[in-house]
Amino acid sequence: QKEVEQNSGPLSVPEGAIASLNCTYSDRGSQSFFWYRQYSGKSPELIMSIYSNGDKEDGRFTAQLNKASQYVSLLIRDSQPSDSATYLCAPKIYNFNKFYFGSGTKLNVKP
């Protein structure tokens, strides 16, 4: 059983602060890593993808990957109330072409 662990939250941060979302995974065969944002009652939308160790930045979002520690994180700078959502971590095992999802971290950004 492939496990993806995320703190369910809610994580509350004030507007303008940095939100840090963490994810650990059990399968060392995971090669690609994705972060999805899901608003209540809606479907997930892709925020970031990361494939190599290190940091990847895209606007206010930075994904960090450490395969040795089996850890991936998402930083959101200058958090906005519109960032309030559940964030899902999804590692993918290359050979099996299957995505596994964590249960998500709920983020609340307070004005």
Added chain:
Amino acid sequence: DGGITQSPKYLFRKEGQNVTLSCEQNLNHDAMYWYRQDPGQGLRLIYYSQIVNDFQKGDIAEGYSVSREKKESFPLTVTSAQKNPTAFYLCATQNGLLSGELFFGEGSRLTVL
């Protein structure tokens, strides 16, 4: 418009009835997936298909069936054998068989009365 269309968005079913959820895409993506989401939980894989006329069971395939007769279409049937079918069902496509990201439709919410 390019995208993934799921229908219906909301569906009510009586116990013992089979229902079919539609998923159509015009993105020309080869791989398609069905996930189930229960409140406060992550997505669980039901079935996936990488090419036409071929599909594989996911982690929770029991009580579900699929077909992939056309590249554009991947319908999911929730059968009466599924013990707890009330859930949010999500169809997704993948842009590239091995390294591509998943993109989701808007979902279908099934409630069993």
